[in-house]
Amino acid sequence: MRSKVKPILIIMIIILAVFLAGKYVLNSLVGDMCGNDILQKVTSSNGEKVAYNFRRDCGATTSPSPQLSILNKGENLPNKSGNTFRSDKEFSIRWLI
Incomplete structure (x- = not known):
């Protein structure tokens, strides 16, 4: 055995x-076959955070996806999905404070 x-x-x-x-x-x-195209970059009023509104595209098998990531000042947008919001429709962003 x-x-x-x-x-x-x-x-x-x-x-x-x-x-x-x-x-x-x-x-x-x-x-990585996906890519991010930054549509809008808005810094918070205190300058500590940056909001990125971007379109994530992963090629012909999927449709582009508008997404939002909020990062600390000085961080670059990684080639990953948004960390805050994902949508199927375009949107714009602004800080309320």
Whole structure:
């Protein structure tokens, strides 16, 4: 019984290693297919926060999505989804205070 388990375990480890290596290579070659296009950048009245109104586009399989991220002063908008609001319609932003 023990002699059958060892080859199966080795095969499973090899399959896992090939999968992880393939995923790494594809990610390195293709990278992130999404991108953010900043539509509006508004700094808060005290200057500590920045609101980014942007459109996130992930290619032909999805429609662009208007989103909002609020970040600390000095932070750049990352190539990620908005951290505050996502919409299916365009909008504009302003600070109330």
